[in-house]
Structures are given as structure tokens and as C-alpha cells.
Amino acid sequence: MKYQMYYEMMEQPEALRKTFASELDNMNNISKLAESVDTIYLIGCGSSISTCYSIRDALASVSHLRIEVFTGYEFVYNKKLNKGENSLFISTSQSGETADTLAALRKANEFNIDTVSISNEPDSSMVKEAKYPVITLGNTETAILGTKTYITQLACLYQILFAASGYEKANEILEELSTIPNLIEELLETTEEDNKRLAKEFKDEEIFYCLGSGVNFGLAYKLAMTMLMEGAIKHACPLYSAEFRHGLIERAEEGVPLIFLDADLESDKLTKIAINFSKNKLEAKTIIYSLKDYANINPLLAPFILVIPLEWFVYYLSHFNGEDPGSTRHIGKVRYE
Missing domain, CATH: 3.40.50.10490 (Glucose-6-phosphate isomerase like protein; domain 1)
Structure with a gap:
């Protein structure tokens, strides 16, 4: 018996390829914004916040970018924000409707902070309300693990933030990132048994x-x-x-x-x-x-x-x-x- 998760796992490589074919120029423009801000806020919940932790810790070892990670309501209750501060807000959500992440996005908008949303749903609230939406092309996922969402969100964060990092080997990282769909295809075949x-x-x-x-x-x-x-x-x-x-x-x-x-x-x-x-x-x-x-x-x-x-x-x-x-x-x- 094959569950829905099986089919969504198998679609991960193509979801990555489609996302980068569609969104690379958009992400490069967001990278230019990220280069000049004082702070980058990464917001997510569940699987989405795990991608925020990974890119934060990857860059902490090689870059001077200041990155802070929050769950949605932790950001909402953050008292350190200033109106019009020089920062960039990036939210991550499969549905684009996660209530606490959406509340955080709205707070960032209220504070006139540039906002980015990475979501799999083009008609979602987060995509509509963010100044710079990034749409991952994994189609709607029904299996709770969100396999395509995880891999595409993580790739978008790597693309945007390594390009802005000033790390001397950033281009090498991004070149290897482009090979990930092929590697995933191979691993899906070789690691199952x-x-x-x-x-x-x-x-x-x-x-x-x-x-x-x-x-x-x-x-x-x-x-x-x-x-x-x-x-x-x-x-x-x-x-x-x-x-x-x-x-x-x-x-x-x-x-x-x-x-x-x-x-x-x-x-x-x-x-x-x-x-x-x-x-x-x-x-x-x-x-x-x-x-x-x-x-x-x-x-x-x-x-x-x-x-x-x-x-x-x-x-x-x-x-x-x-x-x-x-x-x-x-x-x-x-x-x-």
C-alpha cells in the first residue's frame, strides 16, 4: 500500500526544479534587499521553523548577517521592534494561512518593515499581504509531513540568504544547491529499503x-x-x-x-x-x-x-x-x- 506521503516524496525533485525556474529572479532581487539590512527576521511554525533554524545556523558559521528566528506569536509579542527599522521579515508557511505566522506578517507590515512570504499557495493571505511573495511550486500538500514544502522552503532560504551573505564560497554553495534535485532523485531510490x-x-x-x-x-x-x-x-x-x-x-x-x-x-x-x-x-x-x-x-x-x-x-x-x-x-x- 502506498500512502499520499509516498507520492509527495517522489515529487520533491520536480517541485524544486519548478520553483527555481519560476522564482530565481525574484529571489535574487530579495537577496539584494537582504544585503543592506541590519536584521533579518525568519518566522515559521512546525516544519517551517526548522528550515529557519537550519539557514540561521548555516550562516552563523560563515557570515556576519544578523538573523533572528521566531515562531509567529513570539514575533508578535516582541517589544524590540521600531517603526521603519532597517530589517527584513521572511515568513515561511505551506498554506500561507498559519494563524500565528500571518499575525507576525501583519505586525511587520504595521511597522513598515519589508516583508517576504515563502508559501506553497499562490492565493493565500501571506502571499497577498507580503511585499515580496515567493511561491514554491509543490502544489497543495495533504500529507502532514509536508515533504515538498520543506525542501523547497529550505532551498529558497539558502538561495536568498547565501547570495546576500558575503561568504567567499557562497557561489560554490549555490552551484551545489542546483544539483540537489538530481541527488534527491537518486536518494529516493537508494535509501528506501x-x-x-x-x-x-x-x-x-x-x-x-x-x-x-x-x-x-x-x-x-x-x-x-x-x-x-x-x-x-x-x-x-x-x-x-x-x-x-x-x-x-x-x-x-x-x-x-x-x-x-x-x-x-x-x-x-x-x-x-x-x-x-x-x-x-x-x-x-x-x-x-x-x-x-x-x-x-x-x-x-x-x-x-x-x-x-x-x-x-x-x-x-x-x-x-x-x-x-x-x-x-x-x-x-x-x-x-
């Missing part, structure tokens, strides 16, 4: 700890918060790899599943120490996704690669537990008053 077997092995586990460093923390956040908890209906907790040595080291023990994302970044020195301790001292159930096993690409692009085997893992983890990986229990039904 291994992760199907892994999911069957771990189907009865009830909690997973997800650890990453640098750009991979954002992916660890997505893995825990929207892939495992929303898609596979498993408890999960995301952590920076360096936090392993604090609370988690007391709770991780034999039989506890820990998922590590390793890209051989400078900060992954601590990831490797944590992996070694987890495997050899604690004898925890240690699952390692290493970039080097999947692609020879700049480690700052690791989330684009590692998300594909993780999607297969969550897809089959859900399946082996009798769940549809695209359905939800409460999301879309619950409204906060």
Missing part, C-alpha cells in the same frame, strides 16, 4: 531522541517535532548534539533509541563524542545518519540530503504501526481562542 528495515526494527519504540549540530539541529527539530510526533505518532525530543552531555546523558541508557545526524561540520566534533559515548559506554540504541554515506557535498547542505532517508524511516515506522504517515489526529481541528 535500508530505512524500511530500520523502521521495522524500531517500530515498537515509543520515544526517540534526535540530535544534530549546526545546520542539522534544524533537521533534528523537524525529525522530532513534525516527522516522528506528527507522522509516526511517536514521542520525540530534539537536542543540539552538545546538550547530550547534560540532561540526556542521565536518561540515555541501554535500549534507549538515539538518532544522530552527522555532517562532519566543525561542531560535529561533539556529535562524534556523543555517538561514541552512546554506543560504547551506555549501549544505547544508536542510529547514525552520516552525510558521507549519502553524498559528497558541502556539509552546510546536509539537511537536503539527510532528510530523504529520514523520510523513508518515518514513512515505514508509521506504516508498521498501522498509521497513515500523512494523517493527523488534531492538527487542522484544534483552534486556539
Whole structure:
């Protein structure tokens, strides 16, 4: 049986190609704006905020751009904004109607801040109300994991902000970014069976700890918060790899599943120490996704690669537990008053 998530996963490469064919000039113009501002605000919720974390942490290691990440209502309640301040607001949302993100966009507009919205829905409120809309061409997604949305949003953020970063190797990053659709096509074919077997092995586990460093923390956040908890209906907790040595080291023990994302970044020195301790001292159930096993690409692009085997893992983890990986229990039904 194939669930809707399967078909949406398979459409990721083409969604990326169409988005860049349509929006590249638009994104280049936004990059010019980003070059001259004092602060860039990145706003999202759920899977969308995970893309904000990844680009923030990617650029923190190579650029002087000042980037602040907020969930929607955290931005709304931010008292540090000034009317007409020299900043750029970028919101990310699949539907373009996420209530808290939309409220943040409206606040930015009230403060006369230049606003950008990256959304998959061309007729959405965010696209209509942002000064500079960017439309990702993944068509409406019904599976909750939003595979096409994640990959296209992340690519748009990389394109816009690396082009504005002043990083001496930005052009190399962007050239490699253009190869991502082909790499994803290959990984969709080559990583399914291994992760199907892994999911069957771990189907009865009830909690997973997800650890990453640098750009991979954002992916660890997505893995825990929207892939495992929303898609596979498993408890999960995301952590920076360096936090392993604090609370988690007391709770991780034999039989506890820990998922590590390793890209051989400078900060992954601590990831490797944590992996070694987890495997050899604690004898925890240690699952390692290493970039080097999947692609020879700049480690700052690791989330684009590692998300594909993780999607297969969550897809089959859900399946082996009798769940549809695209359905939800409460999301879309619950409204906060």
C-alpha cells in the first residue's frame, strides 16, 4: 500500500526544479534587499521553523548577517521592534494561512518593515499581504509531513540568504544547491529499503531522541517535532548534539533509541563524542545518519540530503504501526481562542 506521503516524496525533485525556474529572479532581487539590512527576521511554525533554524545556523558559521528566528506569536509579542527599522521579515508557511505566522506578517507590515512570504499557495493571505511573495511550486500538500514544502522552503532560504551573505564560497554553495534535485532523485531510490528495515526494527519504540549540530539541529527539530510526533505518532525530543552531555546523558541508557545526524561540520566534533559515548559506554540504541554515506557535498547542505532517508524511516515506522504517515489526529481541528 502506498500512502499520499509516498507520492509527495517522489515529487520533491520536480517541485524544486519548478520553483527555481519560476522564482530565481525574484529571489535574487530579495537577496539584494537582504544585503543592506541590519536584521533579518525568519518566522515559521512546525516544519517551517526548522528550515529557519537550519539557514540561521548555516550562516552563523560563515557570515556576519544578523538573523533572528521566531515562531509567529513570539514575533508578535516582541517589544524590540521600531517603526521603519532597517530589517527584513521572511515568513515561511505551506498554506500561507498559519494563524500565528500571518499575525507576525501583519505586525511587520504595521511597522513598515519589508516583508517576504515563502508559501506553497499562490492565493493565500501571506502571499497577498507580503511585499515580496515567493511561491514554491509543490502544489497543495495533504500529507502532514509536508515533504515538498520543506525542501523547497529550505532551498529558497539558502538561495536568498547565501547570495546576500558575503561568504567567499557562497557561489560554490549555490552551484551545489542546483544539483540537489538530481541527488534527491537518486536518494529516493537508494535509501528506501535500508530505512524500511530500520523502521521495522524500531517500530515498537515509543520515544526517540534526535540530535544534530549546526545546520542539522534544524533537521533534528523537524525529525522530532513534525516527522516522528506528527507522522509516526511517536514521542520525540530534539537536542543540539552538545546538550547530550547534560540532561540526556542521565536518561540515555541501554535500549534507549538515539538518532544522530552527522555532517562532519566543525561542531560535529561533539556529535562524534556523543555517538561514541552512546554506543560504547551506555549501549544505547544508536542510529547514525552520516552525510558521507549519502553524498559528497558541502556539509552546510546536509539537511537536503539527510532528510530523504529520514523520510523513508518515518514513512515505514508509521506504516508498521498501522498509521497513515500523512494523517493527523488534531492538527487542522484544534483552534486556539
